Amino acid sequence: MASVKKFITADKTIRASVVLCTDVVKEIVARQQSLPIASIALGRVTAASILLAAQLKQKQRIGLNFKGDGPLNGLFSEATFEGRVRSWCGQPQVQPAENQPKDCVGAVMGSGILTVLQSQDHNKHEPHSGIVEFVSGEISDDIALYLRQSHQIPSVVSLGTRIDADGQVLTSGGILIEVMPGCSEQSLIKLEETALKVSSFSELAAEGKNEYEMAECYLPDKELVSVTHNEMIEFRCPCSKSRVLNAIKLLGPKSLEEMLADGKDIETRCEFCSELWKVSLTELAKIKAELDIEKIH
Numbered sequence: 001m002a003s004v005k006k007f008i009t010a011d012k013t014i015r016a017s018v019v020l021c022t023d024v025v026k027e028i029v030a031r032q033q034s035l036p037i038a039s040i041a042l043g044r045v046t047a048a049s050i051l052l053a054a055q056l057k058q059k060q061r062i063g064l065n066f067k068g069d070g071p072l073n074g075l076f077s078e079a080t081f082e083g084r085v086r087s088w089c090g091q092p093q094v095q096p097a098e099n100q101p102k103d104c105v106g107a108v109m110g111s112g113i114l115t116v117l118q119s120q121d122h123n124k125h126e127p128h129s130g131i132v133e134f135v136s137g138e139i140s141d142d143i144a145l146y147l148r149q150s151h152q153i154p155s156v157v158s159l160g161t162r163i164d165a166d167g168q169v170l171t172s173g174g175i176l177i178e179v180m181p182g183c184s185e186q187s188l189i190k191l192e193e194t195a196l197k198v199s200s201f202s203e204l205a206a207e208g209k210n211e212y213e214m215a216e217c218y219l220p221d222k223e224l225v226s227v228t229h230n231e232m233i234e235f236r237c238p239c240s241k242s243r244v245l246n247a248i249k250l251l252g253p254k255s256l257e258e259m260l261a262d263g264k265d266i267e268t269r270c271e272f273c274s275e276l277w278k279v280s281l282t283e284l285a286k287i288k289a290e291l292d293i294e295k296i297h
């Protein structure tokens, strides 16, 4: 299993995080049954949420919600510090228009807003959130703008998912370089100039570069020190039968009465992991009885 590899410059002014998360993106793409352009979008947003979550503290998680007016119909990814991730897109079967490049995510994303939700697990407080308008809808630029606006962190973000002729994911991952307080103006300018010349993430991955070598491409004249981060990345969806039953209960007695009157079992599919949850008439009647008792009390 993969993990985020983290590095910091010896003078502690720039930190870099790199992830090669091909296997988890393959699983997400399979669960979403996406065509290539949506797979590229899912791969990029998944790498972005994993990289941002790796900067948090234990038990915290981050959600990236891209709400665009394009035919992709929205894109979402959620990751925890511990490396659990799930992603979703509104229209996985979308295809680029004839006159558009096959990897132009911005064209199917459209214009819109990115909402970033950062929260503590089981925390009743409102999660911290940041909102930015899309720069391009290509995800990397949008994440960089969010970091600059919400956290005052200048950064370089490069995300890439490579797809073969059959629509299969070959490589997927990303790099996030963040400039810390105390970084000289000169180092920042050098980083920005270098970033413009470095090959795309997918090209670096295709060349077989490892995470350290990728970070080195952006910071060639800096000494890089590894930072321990052992959390393994895995696809994980927290949906469960009890969550489904709870959601039905929240619909209230009137909706439950209608479902019972329909006389059919309920089927609902999780839009993240595509697990099909079935709720029988007996179970519906049991929830209804629970609600009736709660009403009396």
Ligand SMILES: [Zn+2]
Binding pocket: 237, 238, 239, 270, 271, 272, 273, 274, 275
């Ligand atoms: Zn699920």
